Amino acid sequence: MKRTRTRGRGRAASVSLGALLIVATAAGTTAASLAGPLPTPEAVPVPQVTVPASDFIAQCPATARLVKGAAGQGTDPAFAPDSDSAKTAVRATVLSDAAERLPGAELEKPDGSSVRTLAERLPEEKAAEVKSTNDSGFTGRRAAAASGISEPGPVALRVQPLGGQQSTADAVRSYVAGDGDLAGLAAARCQVPSNQQWLTGASTTVGSMALLTLANPSETPSTVDLELFGAQGRIEAGNTRGIVIAPGESTSIVLGGLASGEESLTVKATSTGAPVTAIIQQSILRGLTPGGVDFIAPSAAPGERQVVPGVLVQDAKTQKDIAGQDGYEDAVPTLSLTVPGTAEQRVKVRLVGEKGEVSLPSDGQYTVAGGATLAVPLTGVPGGTYTAVVDAEEPVAASVRTTRGTKAGERTDAAWTGSAQRLGGEHLVAVPQGAESRLVFAAPEGEGSVEVRPVNAKGSVGKPVTVTVESGRSVERTIASLGKDVVAVALSASGDAVYGSMLSTQGKTGVSSLGLPPATQGPRTVPVDLRY
Numbered sequence: 001m002k003r004t005r006t007r008g009r010g011r012a013a014s015v016s017l018g019a020l021l022i023v024a025t026a027a028g029t030t031a032a033s034l035a036g037p038l039p040t041p042e043a044v045p046v047p048q049v050t051v052p053a054s055d056f057i058a059q060c061p062a063t064a065r066l067v068k069g070a071a072g073q074g075t076d077p078a079f080a081p082d083s084d085s086a087k088t089a090v091r092a093t094v095l096s097d098a099a100e101r102l103p104g105a106e107l108e109k110p111d112g113s114s115v116r117t118l119a120e121r122l123p124e125e126k127a128a129e130v131k132s133t134n135d136s137g138f139t140g141r142r143a144a145a146a147s148g149i150s151e152p153g154p155v156a157l158r159v160q161p162l163g164g165q166q167s168t169a170d171a172v173r174s175y176v177a178g179d180g181d182l183a184g185l186a187a188a189r190c191q192v193p194s195n196q197q198w199l200t201g202a203s204t205t206v207g208s209m210a211l212l213t214l215a216n217p218s219e220t221p222s223t224v225d226l227e228l229f230g231a232q233g234r235i236e237a238g239n240t241r242g243i244v245i246a247p248g249e250s251t252s253i254v255l256g257g258l259a260s261g262e263e264s265l266t267v268k269a270t271s272t273g274a275p276v277t278a279i280i281q282q283s284i285l286r287g288l289t290p291g292g293v294d295f296i297a298p299s300a301a302p303g304e305r306q307v308v309p310g311v312l313v314q315d316a317k318t319q320k321d322i323a324g325q326d327g328y329e330d331a332v333p334t335l336s337l338t339v340p341g342t343a344e345q346r347v348k349v350r351l352v353g354e355k356g357e358v359s360l361p362s363d364g365q366y367t368v369a370g371g372a373t374l375a376v377p378l379t380g381v382p383g384g385t386y387t388a389v390v391d392a393e394e395p396v397a398a399s400v401r402t403t404r405g406t407k408a409g410e411r412t413d414a415a416w417t418g419s420a421q422r423l424g425g426e427h428l429v430a431v432p433q434g435a436e437s438r439l440v441f442a443a444p445e446g447e448g449s450v451e452v453r454p455v456n457a458k459g460s461v462g463k464p465v466t467v468t469v470e471s472g473r474s475v476e477r478t479i480a481s482l483g484k485d486v487v488a489v490a491l492s493a494s495g496d497a498v499y500g501s502m503l504s505t506q507g508k509t510g511v512s513s514l515g516l517p518p519a520t521q522g523p524r525t526v527p528v529d530l531r532y
Contacts, residue, residue, distance in 0.1 A: 047527070047528050048527055048528075049527075049528050052161070052164050053161035053164055053165050053166040053521070054161065054166075055158050055159060055160060055161065056157070056158070056159040056161070056166050056167050056169050056192070057156055057157070057158050057159075057192065057193065057217055057218075058156065058157045058169065058170070058171055058190035058191060058192050058517075059154065059156050059190055059191050059192075059193065059215050059217045059277040060090055060107075060154060060155045060156065060157065060171055060172075060173045060188070060190035061154055061173060061188050061190075061213060061215075061277075061279050061281070061295065062152060062153050062154045062213070063086075063088035063152045063153075063173065063175050064086075064088075064175045064177075064182050064186050064281055064283070064293055064295075065079040065082070065182075065211075065281070066079060066080050066082035066180070066181055066182055067079060067080075067209055067211060067254065068080040077211070077252060077254055082177070082180040082181055082182050083177040083178070083179050083180030083182060083183065084179065084180075085177055085178040085179050085180075086175065086176070086177035086180065086182070087150075087175070087176050087177070087434060088150060088152055088173065088174065088175045088176075089147065089148050089149060089150060089173075089174050089433040089434065090107065090149040090150075090151060090155060090171060090172070090173050090174075090190075091145070091146070091147045091148075091149070091171065091172055091174070091430050091431065091432065091433055091487060091488075092105070092107055092116070092118060092145065092146050092149070092157050092169070092170070092171035092190075092430065093118075093143055093144070093145045093146075093169065093170055093171070093428060093430050093455060093487055093488040094118055094119060094143060094144050094145075094159055094167060094168070094169040094428075095141060095142075095143050095167070095168040095169065095428055095455075095461070095490065096140075096141055096142045096143065097131065097141075097162045097163060097167075098131075098132050098133070098139045098140070098141065099131035099132060099133055099134045099139070100134045100140050100141065100142050101122070101131065101134075101162055102118075102119040102142070102143075102144050103119065103121075103122065103127065103159050103160040103161065103162050103167040104119055104120055104121025104122055104127075104159070104160035105117070105118035105119045105144060105157065105158070105159045105160070105167075105169060106118065106121075106157075106158050106159075107146065107149060107151075107155050107156070107157055107158075107171070108155060108156050108158055109151075109153065109154075109155060110153075110154060110156070110217070110248040110249065110250070111248065112248070115149060115151050115155050116146045116149055118144040118145070118146050119144045121160050122160065122162075127160055127161065127162055127163075128163070128164060129163060130163040130164065131163060141461045141490075142459050142460065142461060143455045143459040143460075143461055143488070144459050145455065145457055145459060145487045145488065147433060147457065147487060148433065154215060154250060156190075156217045157169060157170075157171040157190055165520075165521075166520060166521045167520075168426060168428045168490075168520040169428060170189070170190070170427075170428045170429055170430040170488065170517050171189075171190035171430055172187060172188065172189050172190060172430040172431070172432045172514065173187065173188045173190065173295075173432075174186070174187045174432035174433050174434050174435065174504075174512075175187070175293070176434045176435070176506055176510065177293075178507075180290070181283065181285055181290055182283055182290070182293045183290040183293070183411055183413075184290065184292050184293040184294070184411075184413035184414070184509070184510055184511075185293075185294075185413060185434070185435055185504065185505070185506040185507075185510030185511060185512045186281075186293045186294045186295055186512055187294075187295065187432040187435070187504055187512040187514055188279060188295035188297060188514070189297060189430070189514050189515060189517060191277040191278075191279065191297065191298070192277075192517075192518070193216070193217060193218065193274070193275035193276050193277050194271075194275050194276070194277075194298070195270065195271050195272070195275045195276075196268070196269070196270050196271075196301070197268070197269045197277075197278045197298035198266065198267075198268050198298055198299055198300075198301060198302065198338075198397050199212070199266065199267045199268075199269070199278060199279070199280050199296050199297070199298055199299070199418075200264070200266040200267075200296075200299055200336050200338055200373070200397050200398065200399040200418065201264055201265075201266070201296060201334075201336035201399040201400070201401050201416050201418075202255055202262070202264070202265040202266070202267065202280050202282055202296055203262065203263055203264065203265065203282065203284065203401075204255050204256040204259055204260050204261060204262045204265055205261055205262065205263055205330075206261075207284055207285045207286055207287075207291070207327075208256075208282070208283070208284050208285075209254070209256070209281075209282070209283045209284075209285075210254070210255040210256065210265065210280050210281075210282050210296075211252055211253070211254055211255070211280065211281040211282075212226075212252065212253045212254075212255055212267060212278065212279075212280050213250055213251070213252045213253075213278070213279055213280075213281070214243065214245055214250060214251050214252075214253075214269065214276050214277070214278050215245070215249075215250035215276060215277045215278075216245040216246065216247060216248065216249055216250065216274050216276050217248065217277070218247055218274035218275065219247050219248075219274075220247060220273055220274045221244060221245065221246055221247060221273050221274060222244070222245045222271045222272070222273040222274040222275070222276050223242055223243065223244050223245075223271065223272050223273055224243040224244075224245060224269055224270065224271045224276060225240065225241045225242065225243070225269075225270050225271075226240040226241070226243070226253075226258075226267060226268070226269055226270075227240070227267070227268040227270070228240065228255075228258060228259050228265065228266070228267060228268075229265070229266040229267075229268070229338050229340070229371060229372060229373050230259055230262045230264075230265055230266075230372065230373055231262060231263065231264070231372060231373055231374070231375075232372060233369065233370070233371040233372045234371045234372075235258070235259045235262075237258040237259060238258075239253075239258070240258060245271075245276060247274070255267070255280070262373075263330065263375050264334070264336040264373045264374070264375040265373065266336070266338040266373050266397060267280070268340070278298060279295055279296065279297055279298075280295065280296035281293070281295055281296075282294055282295070282296050282414075282416060284414060286327050286328060286331075286412075287327060289410075289411050289412075290411045290412075290413075291328075291331070291403075291411070291412050291413075291414065292403065292412055292413040292414025292415075292511075293413070293414075294413075294414055294415050294416050294511075294512050294513075295416075295512075296399075296416045296418070297418060297514075297515055298418065299397060299398070299399050299418025299419040299420075299515070300397075300418070300419040300420060300421050301395075301397075302338070302340050302395035302396055302397045303395050303396070304391065304392055304393065304394065304395060304396075305389070305390065305391050305392075305444070306388075306389075306390040306396060306397065306398035306419040307387060307388070307389055307390075307419060307420055307442065307444055307499040308335075308387065308388040308389075308390070308398055308399060308400050308417055308418065308419050308420065308501075309387040309417070309420055309440045309441065309442045309474065309499050309500055309501040310385065310387070310417050310440040310501035310502070310503040310513045311333060311351070311378075311385065311386040311387065311388055311400045311402060311417060312333075312385055312402045312404065312415065312503060312505075312511060312513075313333050313378070313381050313382070313383055313384055313385070313386060313402070314383055314403075314404060314405075315382075315383035316380075316382070316383065318383075318405065318406070318407070319332060319379075321407050321408050322403065322405045322407070322408060322412060324408065325408050325409075328412075330375075330377075331403040331405070331412060331414075332377050332378070332379055332403065333377070333378040333379075333381065333400060333401070333402045333403070334375050334376065334377050334378065334400065334401045335349065335375070335376040335377075335378055335388055335390075335398065335399075335400050336373060336374075336375055336376075336398065336399045336400070336401065337366065337368050337373065337374045337376060337390065337396055337397070337398055338368070338372070338373045338374075338396060338397040338398070339368045339369065339370050339371065339372060339392075339394070339395075339396055340371070340395060340396075340397065341370055341371070341394050341395065342370040342371055343370045343394065344367060344368065344369050344370050345367070345368050345370070345392045345393065345394055345396060346365065346366075346367055346392070346393070347365070347366045347367070347368055347390060347391070347392045347396060348364055348365060348390070348391045348392070349364040349365075349366065349376070349388060349389070349390050349391075350364055350388070350389040350391075350444075350472075351364070351378065351381060351386045351387070351388055351389075352386060352387050352389060352442060352444070352472050352473055352474055353382075353384045353385065353386045353387075353473070353474050354384065354385070354473060354474060354475065354476070355473070356472055356473055357472060358381055358382065358386070359380075360378065360380075360381070361379070361380065368396070378400070385440055385474060385476055385503065386474055387440070387442035387444075387474045387499070388400055389442075389444045390419075397419065398418075398419045399416060399417060399418045399419060400416075400417045401414060401415070401416050401417075402414065402415050402417070402511065402513070404505070404509050404510070404511040405509050406508050406509060410509070411509060412509055413509045413510050413511050414511070415503075415511040415512050415513040416513065417501060417513040417515075418515055420499040420500060420501055420515055420516065421499070421518060422493075422497045422498065422499060423441075423450065423491060423492075423493035423498050423499065423500055423516065423519070424492075424493060424518075424519035425492055425519045425520065426490060426491070426492050426519055426520050427490070427491040427492070427516055427517055427518070427519050427520075428455075428488055428489075428490050428491075428517065428520075429488060429489050429490075429491060429502060429516055429517065430487065430488045431479055431486060431487055431488055431489070431502070432502075432504055432512070432514065434506060435504040435505060435506040435510065435512070436478070436479075436480065436504065436505050436506065437478075437479045437502055437503065437504040437505075438476050438477060438478040438479060438502070438503050438504075439452070439467075439476065439477045439478075439479070439489070439491075439500060439501075439502055440474060440475075440476050440500060440501050440502070440503055441467060441469045441474070441475050441476075441477075441498055441499070441500045442469065442473065442474045442475070442498070442499050442500070443469040443470065443471055443472070443473070443495075443496055443497065443498050443499075444471075444472065444497065444499075445471055445472070445496060445497070446471050446495065446496025446497065447468070447469065447470055447471050447495055447496055448469045448493055448494065448495035448496045448497065448498035449466055449467065449468050449469060449493070449494055449495050449498070450466070450467045450469065450491055450492070450493045450498055450500070451464045451465070451466055451467075451491065451492045451493075451494075452464065452465045452466075452467055452477065452482065452489050452490075452491055453465070453489065453490040453491075454479075454482040454483050454486045454488075454489055455486065455487055455488040455489065455490060456483065456484065456485045456486055456487060457485040457487050458485070461490065462482070462483055465477075465482065469498050471496070476503075491516070500516050501513055501514060501515055501516060502514040502515075502516065
């Protein structure tokens with residue numbers, strides 16, 4: 001898909017407007033000298049202008065890669081082959097508008113070359129038309145999907161807007177390996193770039209490898225600053241400020257080189273210029289035994305309430321068997337709490353499952369120092385799938401790490417689940433390949449409902465299924481229960497606040513957790529303030 005860039009229009013427009021204002025001011029000055037004072041600025045209303053939507057862009061990370069060398073410290077490390085059994089796949093899906101028009105959608109490499117076309121780009125004048133019905137006068141939805149894309153490097157999904165609004169799309173990367181240091185299941189949702197992101201729960205202890213990758217899929221440069229939060233507070237480290245990322249480029253940083261020995265490390269990435277994507281590839285090696293691999297994606301920004309859905313807890317016997325081994329003490333469900341502010345915070349944690357709330361040690365009351373991160377083991381909890389609800393007087397960030405295994409002496413896998421944003425109008429959620437997946441929803445207070453529509457490999461959008469979410473409970477819905485060959489689901493929530501995630505498992509140990517993408521953006525307006 002060829003992209004063209006239009007340069008200079010904004011500058012020309014501002015020069016013309018500036019000239020017009022100079023003339024108007026001069027004329028106004030002359031008129032004022034003859035007819036009295038100019039009107040006050042308060043008498044002139046500030047107009048709102050609708051900004052035309054641009055292409056939807058979601059950046060997919062490269063597949064999981066083994067960092068070369070024992071230490072692997074530094075920026076842009078080298079990578080080494082790891083597993084003969086490793087498989088990776090990208091799956092992408094795009095929805096039509098109500099008139100069943102599919103927007104142009106393409107997966108691209110960083111240099112702009114095409115990897116796979118989902119739908120051909122419409123002529124711009126046709127794409128700009130606002131249509132609510134098809135040529136027969138009916139409304140409907142259809143989809144286009146691409147699966148099994150084995151490109152191991154980073155790719156971006158670019159989707160054309162329709163009717164002046166951003167289109168609805170999603171993509172996901174999955175990785176499965178049965179051997180090697182990175183044995184396990186890892187999945188990552190392809191991200192929409194942002195200027196600020198929080199990634200919580202990374203580990204830089206002995207045997208752990210946390211690799212942060214920052215990518216700039218835009219056409220303008222970006223400068224990124226990193227802030228690190230550890231068990232003893234904020235961490236001052238070199239090479240964390242002014243990281244320049246050129247258009248279409250990315251950079252990788254081994255976090256152990258900035259903050260070693262941290263069981264639960266939080267990274268805040270702030271960019272100026274172009275927005276970027278940020279993701280951490282996290283892996284654990286316990287001696288010579290693989291302990292898990294996954295991607296840590298950005299979680300919700302710090303807030304007085306954080307909701308982490310999709311927390312998998314194994315039965316007590318299996319947990320005890322695995323965690324009782326030397327070097328496996330942290331192989332239990334662990335909540336990571338971070339206080340960005342300077343004041344100490346008292347935090348209340350609730351864990352809610354299918355049958356309601358379960359008890360936690362210390363009644364779920366924990367104290368977190370200002371500017372620090374606290375790792376809280378969630379032990380003594382019956383096996384099941386839960387949602388963690390965190391409340392504090394000041395903003396906190398939260399995530400949960402879970403471990404899945406079979407018995408002592410065997411390899412385990414791990415998953416990192418970030419706090420979620422409230423579900424809204426319409427979300428399209430691509431399903432990772434090579435795993436069995438389920439949706440997990442929770443309503444901390446009040447009752448809500450989620451309408452789920454399956455999308456199959458042929459692009460058909462199925463009938464809606466309503467999932468009721470009772471107050472203070474978690475509820476699951478497997479993807480397999482929605483039909484055959486489901487590649488994505490379209491979601492919309494109503495009622496009280498509902499939060500969700502996608503939990504994926506593979507074989508006896510593989511596990512990964514994915515946040516749900518934000519709802520499709522509607523038209524944006526900006527104020528235009530004309531001054532003299």
